[in-house]
Amino acid sequence: MVAVRRDMKAITAKLRGRLVPLTVITIVLALLPITGIPRVWILYLFLFFIYLAMANMWNLLAGYSGLIFLGPAAFIGLGGYTMTIMTWLDIPYYVGIIAGAIVAALFAMLISIPVFRLKGIYFAIGTLVVPEVLRYVFMLWKPVGGPLDGLGRGYPVHGIIDVSRVEVYWLGLAVAIGSILVVGYILRSKLGMGLAAIRDNDSTAESSGINVFNLKLYSFVIAAFVTGLAGTIFYIYQGAIEPRSAFSVQWLVTIMLATVIGGEGTEEGPIVGTIVVVLLYFLLARYAEISLIIQGVILVGIMLLAPEGIVGSIKKTRAYRHLTQLASRH
């Protein structure tokens, strides 16, 4: 117990420099909806929070754990469906949010049995199949009755009329900030050190006594939990769920785009990337038909010209290195 507390203290000390600006930004963002800014802003900020939480988790997997995970939609859809079905059983939505995240995490443990046997690119394709399977399950399965009914037409979320948009906004903010803190803690903990060792060299890490399988499983389950959490909160905002969009590849496109643009394998990458992606969505909202083409071109272009992303490229410049040297002297 003492050791754990000392560890936590050490991690908090390492994080201290970041905690102050993060707190200030959190307070400002939390107060924004009360100041009466346009409702569209609230929507885009909410989307930013949700995508940020998901991108942070994708970055934890792809950037730090060496798991190119192509099935985040599985956790999002499962979380959303769990919450929606529970509201139909008259269980309050906030219980459903936690339950949705837990179901996503349990599913991650279950699915790890087949997919963790696959390495690298094999893992990527194995996980691409998973949301597809779930989509077929939810097209067939008809858990509750409702106006939209089952068999692929989906359900509205029941009994959330009294939940205001601002409350959902705060939930989104909470999961976004939570995801930043989770990644920050993990990277400075023993788990993060182990993951870094695995990323640099799988077999060396294994022979130094690191349990590669377990560490990857931990970060996989944590990512599933937070991604599922963000998914359920998104579906409270959305108010309805149906299998085609819940398990859609579009989730992966957005999350991957955000992480890659910002910089995979950097802590700030998903934040910068998600800002760019949401701005892009905002700017392209009127040109829906070419929006995806532009997203695709950006994805290919960034990957070819600046594979480290925006943050990664800045960190490589000489000016940035000078700055960090100056900072470390004090």
Add this chain to the structure above:
Amino acid sequence: MTLLADLATPVVMGILLGGLYAVIALGLSLVFGVVKEINIAHGDLVILGGYFGYVAMTMLGIDPIMSLVIGIPILFGIGFAIQKYLLNRAFRISMDATLIIAFGISIILESTYQLVWTPMSRGLTTPYALDSISVGPVHVPLVYLLDFIAAIVVMLFLHEFLRRTYLGRAIRAAAQDRKAAHLMGINTDQVYAFTLGISAAFAAIAGVFLGLTFSFTPVSGMAFLIIALGVIVLGGLGSIVGTFVGAIVFGVVQTVSGHFFGVAAQMLAAYTMVLVVLAVIPRGIFGSR
């Protein structure tokens, strides 16, 4: 006996449908085996083949299968260019980069199809599209038989090509050991570009037969890519015979479970089987090591 007689049609249908899956998956399998990359845009190239057949049929009045004479070289060129100008570069950055860039190409292709051909569902309805053949108790649509014949032709072509031609041997050499092949004076970048070109040419064939068998939309590519990936994983990555066997197993499981549990459940059963096979034999039926 009645059960067996009932099952005869779905089993034969499954084997023939497996032929279509094999044509779709063989190109993907070839690229994986040689370049060691997963071309996520392969399904979209197949759909491009389908649209090409559609344009040839509706605007020029050419039979879709005949139109392949033009379709194959065009798709070959597109595949060649994608590998030469995009994926070969990505290859030097990292494995993830190739995957993500192929994903980006897939997004670009899908949304371009939506612009050009609208999101409406299309099919290649030829005069013989509705014909069927009966042998004893078995009734199968003619196009399913054509799918299977196409699979046999493509597989034999690939087999002979890899064994007998210089380029085929160069491809095999690059697949076995990239560095050694390079040292032997093989231009591996060029070989990779040819490989993706051939894979895209197969996609042209697959697209036409897909369009004859099913209808497709601009976003169908991903669904068929996932089927093809399931097929390849089932058969063992990188093995041509494995891909063919995997496709037939996938097709039979799909149609037989469709027979017992209804059409809606057939894909679910097939994918569940893929995941179970992965859990039991991670390297697939014909996988090496």
